[in-house]
Amino acid sequence: MKIIDSTLREGEQCFGVYLTPDAKANILTRLAALGVDEVELGIAGRDASVAGLVELARGLGGRGHGVRPELSVWAACREDTILAGAALNTDWLHLGLPVSAAHMEKRLGLSPDALLAHLARHVALACASGQARVSLGLEDASRADPEFLVRAALAGRDAGASRVRLSDTVGLWHPLEVAEVVGRLKAAVPGVAVGVHCHNDFGLGTANALAGLMAGAEYADASVLGLGERAGLAALEELTAYLHFRLGLPYRVEVLPGLCRTVADAAKIEIPPRKPVAGSAQFSCETGLHVHGLTRDPSLFEPYDPAKLGLSRLVALGKKSGRAAVAAKMAEFGMDPAGRDLEGITRKVRAKSERLGRPLTDDEARDLLSR
Missing domain, CATH: 3.20.20.70 (Aldolase class I)
Structure with a gap:
């Protein structure tokens, strides 16, 4: 070949x-x-x-x-x-x-x-x-x-x-x-x-x-x-x-x-962010099921390690996020999710994301999760 x-x-x-x-x-x-x-x-x-x-x-x-x-x-x-x-x-x-x-x-x-x-x-x-x-x-x-x-x-x-x-x-x-x-x-x-x-x-x-x-x-x-x-x-x-x-x-x-x-x-053309292989944002994720899998083992929902192509994995919170994603983001920020009302926090994350019409930035997520 x-x-x-x-x-x-x-x-x-x-x-x-x-x-x-x-x-x-x-x-x-x-x-x-x-x-x-x-x-x-x-x-x-x-x-x-x-x-x-x-x-x-x-x-x-x-x-x-x-x-x-x-x-x-x-x-x-x-x-x-x-x-x-x-x-x-x-x-x-x-x-x-x-x-x-x-x-x-x-x-x-x-x-x-x-x-x-x-x-x-x-x-x-x-x-x-x-x-x-x-x-x-x-x-x-x-x-x-x-x-x-x-x-x-x-x-x-x-x-x-x-x-x-x-x-x-x-x-x-x-x-x-x-x-x-x-x-x-x-x-x-x-x-x-x-x-x-x-x-x-x-x-x-x-x-x-x-x-x-x-x-x-x-x-x-x-x-x-x-x-x-x-x-x-x-x-x-x-x-x-x-x-x-x-x-x-x-x-x-x-x-x-x-x-x-x-x-x-x-x-003089733009590469679409989700263009296969070449796009910069194809490994961005907010969906609850996928984020849960990524926290266990990225290969569950990725065909190859994005780092091999110089790409970055981005996990963000948004209206499609679940409790596992919220807990993982808290851990990423150095916050202990134990004893927190993850269900209630998840509802707040989804509501804010829906109002904004986009996933939350890390600064927005950190502010919400720290309350």
Whole structure:
């Protein structure tokens, strides 16, 4: 299982996001520190900053940044962009070509057979250009005819592609469909690695990327904070955190908060407080049942220790609090709850919180509990 980060390519395609060369260099350095397996640096022939990023990336390994990620650039299936991409001498050259009937008819003006010939010719050109490895992206795969999808993958493999990347361009697949198509492709097209590129239009990008990996895909694309066209892609921080905490993959997740803040600042966006993995307030709690469990053992209601991501646990009193939460807060403040009317105090806590329309601050709670 390997993760390809596309923040510097797909992420910058997000509406209104403009990453400066310095921001890209900072993001690349942090991605290497995370241990991401591959970084898609940009678009061949369009992004002048890619050459500098390639040079920077070559020096990252062995300088406290972990192992250098493999590098790739994206190119359309055109001779000029393929040659421009090959000249960058990255580890992978990734070609993109739509394979759905709608794109063939309305955008490309190619018949299925003509598209396969076009695909094979340009994959062969990329391989002949001296590029070490060629990756073929089959775009709009979720709306393509399943049999034609296999034919396109076979044509790419036979022309020399080492990887086929299935792109759910408009986010239509659900996890069971992703698993099915990955399994079918791996059985029908042996000898080529499979990747998935899952858009998030229905909020399934990260789940679909994980489903692809669990079904046998060797690669999944993601971007920091899920940045990308429309609703974006699978979220890198969510995917790497899951693979680390649940499956034991050695990503250095402690760098995720800094990476997410760096991208958010560069993209001029806010991180929602309860954004999975990246949000600062996701471990805040006032509900009585949960607070009671947290006082016994935090793992009862937390999937991982928030400190591992530089996050803090916040337990506050409010209208949803119970007696256990009140007693725990008193103990936290150095007050002895023994002999106190916890039921009555809890009613006062709830009433004040409801009047304020929010949980109590620690100062408010301390004042109320000390009476």
